[in-house]
Amino acid sequence: MKYNINITKTKESRLNEVDFENIPFGRVFSDHMFVADYEDGEWINPRIVPFEPFTIHPASMVLHYGQSIFEGMKASKNLDGQPMFFRPEMHAKRLNASASRMCMPDLPEELFLEGLHALVGLDQGWIPPQEGSALYIRPFMFATDEFIGVRPSSKYRFIIFTGPVGPYYSRPVRLVAEQTYVRAVAGGTGEAKTSGNYAASLLPAKIAQEKGYDQVMWMDSREFKYVQEVGTMNIFFVINGKVVTPATDGAILKGITRDTVLTLLKEKGFEVIEKPVHIDEILAAHDRGELEEIFGTGTAAVVSHVAELAYGDRVITLPPIEDRKVSPMIKDWIDGMRSGRVEDTHGWVQEV
């Protein structure tokens, strides 16, 4: 252990209030959180404290200029009851990639990982026992300098909190390709996991939901023809047995579940193609009867099936889930690796 993490435990755990059979996504929070501050060029005072609100100065720069980044990851229990993380160091690295784009300081990977292990070790009773549910982990960093001039903040706070969750989407989703708004442009912040990307997505998502869709599928900003990603997921198409996904180009989040899925599929001998994906190619594959599946991947969403996709006045309906071969299998591999039912040959699953 490189860092000396000060621990203040809660006087009274709230664990006995949780109904693990019935967990809403994102509303239940565990007993503790990990906090560290950045001042004068270094990370100081790493600590675990009871999970509770804290005060924030009205001039805190995050509230005005949006230097705010986050990660989403999960811990689960294997069949022996041992708490496990899934690819934690990838999240530490991606947080720093986001930090770099948003002109925020690097967080040492050891600090991220030591804080994570200490926090989840302490609150491991909050990890839901059943496969498919998990302890969702939210590491995030934001600007705390009290200043209203426009420049990068000189002070930051890093926090990790956790909470038990069930599935993000409880049924196959209906998507609509967005043709008015864009999520990200070349050279923008699309690849960073920064709050503003999500803020910008809310209005188009609300409009889509009012029309009966679950999420928008983001398209490129020039022609609205090339597929980027979906609200909370990367997107995959299965066309005549081949798996196609948009190549990351700076405007698409480099999903860790996306990388997991690509790696596993290649190893199992699937033809996997990362490239710019034109909407006409998807519609034409559908018209030939070759579009077998569309699915999304993400930490919260894991692997989520797409039931329907709309583009302009075209609406395509995908085959029933029981006829799909690729996405149910991948979901089973990932859930199985987390529980220890499926062998993890990559060292992705790591003990807390």
Ligand code: COI
């Ligand atoms: C995740 O999948 O963890 C995300 O960050 C998406 C989300 C905003 C729930």
